Amino acid sequence: MTATELPAEIEALIGKVQYEESGEFPVERGYIWTSCSSVENGNLIFWDDDVAREVTGGPIAPPTMLSVWFRPHNWAPWRDTPGLPLQVHFDLKELFGLPEAVMTDNTIVFHEPVRPGDVITTRQILQSVSEPKTTKLGTGRFWVIDVEYHNQDGALVGVESYTGFGYRKAGEP
Amino acid sequence: MTAAPASRTIAAAEQGGSLPELVYDVTATTIVLGALAARDWRPMHHDYDFAVHRNGTDNIFMNTPNQAAWFERYLTDWSGPKGRLGRMKFRMAGSVFPGDTMTMRGTITDIATDQTGCSWVTVAVRLEVDGDVKTTCEARIALPSTPDDNPWSRHGDDWRP
Numbered sequence: 001m002t003a004t005e006l007p008a009e010i011e012a013l014i015g016k017v018q019y020e021e022s023g024e025f026p027v028e029r030g031y032i033w034t035s036c037s038s039v040e041n042g043n044l045i046f047w048d049d050d051v052a053r054e055v056t057g058g059p060i061a062p063p064t065m066l067s068v069w070f071r072p073h074n075w076a077p078w079r080d081t082p083g084l085p086l087q088v089h090f091d092l093k094e095l096f097g098l099p100e101a102v103m104t105d106n107t108i109v110f111h112e113p114v115r116p117g118d119v120i121t122t123r124q125i126l127q128s129v130s131e132p133k134t135t136k137l138g139t140g141r142f143w144v145i146d147v148e149y150h151n152q153d154g155a156l157v158g159v160e161s162y163t164g165f166g167y168r169k170a171g172e173p
Numbered sequence: 174m175t176a177a178p179a180s181r182t183i184a185a186a187e188q189g190g191s192l193p194e195l196v197y198d199v200t201a202t203t204i205v206l207g208a209l210a211a212r213d214w215r216p217m218h219h220d221y222d223f224a225v226h227r228n229g230t231d232n233i234f235m236n237t238p239n240q241a242a243w244f245e246r247y248l249t250d251w252s253g254p255k256g257r258l259g260r261m262k263f264r265m266a267g268s269v270f271p272g273d274t275m276t277m278r279g280t281i282t283d284i285a286t287d288q289t290g291c292s293w294v295t296v297a298v299r300l301e302v303d304g305d306v307k308t309t310c311e312a313r314i315a316l317p318s319t320p321d322d323n324p325w326s327r328h329g330d331d332w333r334p
Contacts, residue, residue, distance in 0.1 A: 031210065034206075034209075034210045035210040035211065035242055036246075037206075037210070038203075038206045038210040038239065039207065039239070039242045039243045039245075039246045040246065041242070041245065041246035041249070042250075043249045043254055044175070044177065044178060044254055045177075045254045048175050050174045050175040050176075051175055051176075051177045051178075051254060054176070054177045055254045055255060055323065055325055056325045057325070057326075062242065062245055063245065063257075063258045064238070064241040064242050064244070064245040064258070064261070065211075065238075065242070067211070067238055068210075068238065071211070071212035071213065074214040103265075104264070104265075105262065105263065105264055106262070107260060107261070107262040107263075108241070108260060108261050109259070109260045109334050110258050110259060110260065110334055111332065111334065112328065113325070
């Protein structure tokens with residue numbers, strides 16, 4: 001293997017569906033109103049059921065709340081440690097032995113609307129890993145991870161793509 | 174029964190045109206409320222001591238999902254309720270802290286109609302503090318093609334975000 005080639009165990013992860021899991025509670029309106037309140041979003045499709053019926057066929061969640069439905073409780077009786085979102089990112093740091101990492105880009109694509117009562121399932125897919133690169137932060141690799149969100153009927157509601165850069169600072173072992 | 178407020182149609186969007194500015198004074202409550210509304214429990218968004226002494230930042234700072242919610246609000250204030258977001262791409266350059274006055278500015282960089290007849294505008298939005306760009310967001314939002322059109326009625330192959 002040359003320095004630019006990917007280890008076989010990482011090559012095998014590209015395109016593979018990982019960490020498929022369901023949100024810990026159904027989509028609910030309390031969070032929708034708290035989120036709208038936090039940014040003073042007065043869009044009536046979230047506040048007025050008549051307007052929601054007319055425009056969106058009933059109440060929906062703000063599209064940008066997509067990741068909210070996936071974030072685990074800070075504590076829950078059924079697990080000992082807090083869940084880590086975007087586990088594939090942390091796996092790659094570990095597999096490459098890169099101590100530092102940052103997210104550089106984040107794209108969200110919105111498909112079917114998310115509605116109160118929906119149970120959202122997520123899955124993570126590694127899309128690509130770059131050859132080694134050196135930036136002002138250090139030397140490492142860029143990777144792109146997609147998180148796909150589906151509702152309980154199997155409809156795609158959104159896809160988030162994260163570009164991460166795992167690296168080692170210059171001069172550090 | 175409440176009728177939906179008017180929405181902007183694609184005819185009212187102009188390439189190179191600007192969206193009205195949004196200016197907002199950020200407080201610690203803005204940051205903490207935004208983080209908890211997004212179910213983001215990480216301490217740098219609510220614990221000053223952790224943010225300053227562990228993360229090395231100047232203060233607690235606004236998290237990305239809450240910034241996304243601010244961008245959505247900014248765009249739909251302009252579009253009206255029928256405006257439907259298709260995609261957003263963010264790039265972070267700096268942090269937003271309590272005491273900052275944030276300003277959002279948007280410019281229309283593209284207007285297009287896709288194969289299904291859906292009308293789209295692309296807006297480049299900048300979130301600035303004291304003239305420094307903290308986050309950029311390129312957003313693609315569908316607007317009604319005519320007053321009777323509604324992008325929210327599109328599903329499946331008719332919705333190509």
